[in-house]
Amino acid sequence: MFLNQVKTPVKNAKYAHSIQYYVLFTLIAITGLRIGEALALTWDDINLKNGELTVDKTLVYPLNTQPYISTPKTQSSYRTIKLDDHTVTLLKKHRVNRNEVVLMYTNYVQPDDNTIFFQHEDKWLKTNVVREYFKEVCKRANLPVLSPHALRHSHAVHLLEAGVNIKYVSERLGHSSIKTTADTYLHVTKKIEDQAMEMYLRYVK
Structure with a gap:
């Protein structure tokens, strides 16, 4: 929009x-x-x-x-x-x-x-x-x-929610470390972790 x-x-x-x-x-x-x-x-x-x-x-x-x-x-x-x-x-x-x-x-x-x-x-x-x-x-x-920073933020969120490797996202954004990316987008990474666990549990059942 x-x-x-x-x-x-x-x-x-x-x-x-x-x-x-x-x-x-x-x-x-x-x-x-x-x-x-x-x-x-x-x-x-x-x-x-x-x-x-x-x-x-x-x-x-x-x-x-x-x-x-x-x-x-x-x-x-x-x-x-x-x-x-x-x-x-x-x-x-x-x-x-x-x-x-x-x-x-x-x-x-x-x-x-x-x-x-x-x-x-x-x-x-x-x-x-x-x-x-x-x-x-x-x-x-x-x-x-x-602010325009919201576009950068949205880009990172979309990549993470799409399942892109966090190391790639960190490098694309130019963050100093993966930890910076993980800390900044904790809400997204937590959601991804929960989804990954659900997928794993469905697989092993």
């Missing part, structure tokens, strides 16, 4: 032709990227042919200070994430769309550094702007007002 709401054009929106937010939020929902990791991405970080995304930096945007690119949160945050075909296709559309947007709106400036997500003034997309937009979409969709 949330992503469908993002995809739906808003009447009289300033940059209605842009699909940037839809692509950004879809990417986070499908990969579990942290918001800073997503905003720091350049096209050099994505191999559309192989369907892979490399995380080796993050965008830091301190309050009332200039943003800057920094190293990832932890050593384990350096990682390569597999992308599905739909997301690869969407990224290809976004690459075309952003060129169209630059031509369509006179105040939109193409960034020099090949950044994937950017503001119209040729700057990184601000994390606080993204969060505010996320809240607006939540309100339009009559959903609880959350």
Whole structure:
């Protein structure tokens, strides 16, 4: 519901032709990227042919200070994430769309550094702007007002509930250890353990 709401054009929106937010939020929902990791991405970080995304930096945007690119949160945050075909296709559309947007709106400036997500003034997309937009979409969709981190959280929950190995989930999220993943998603792992025990008992009876 949330992503469908993002995809739906808003009447009289300033940059209605842009699909940037839809692509950004879809990417986070499908990969579990942290918001800073997503905003720091350049096209050099994505191999559309192989369907892979490399995380080796993050965008830091301190309050009332200039943003800057920094190293990832932890050593384990350096990682390569597999992308599905739909997301690869969407990224290809976004690459075309952003060129169209630059031509369509006179105040939109193409960034020099090949950044994937950017503001119209040729700057990184601000994390606080993204969060505010996320809240607006939540309100339009009559959903609880959350932050973009909810998409990362949902991605992890869906993987675990689908029966994906917790070690894989931990590595995909860039957690420092499996324990971090297990502690964070204790409610999910407990549910999986209960289901596994039920399956085992049915098997041995």
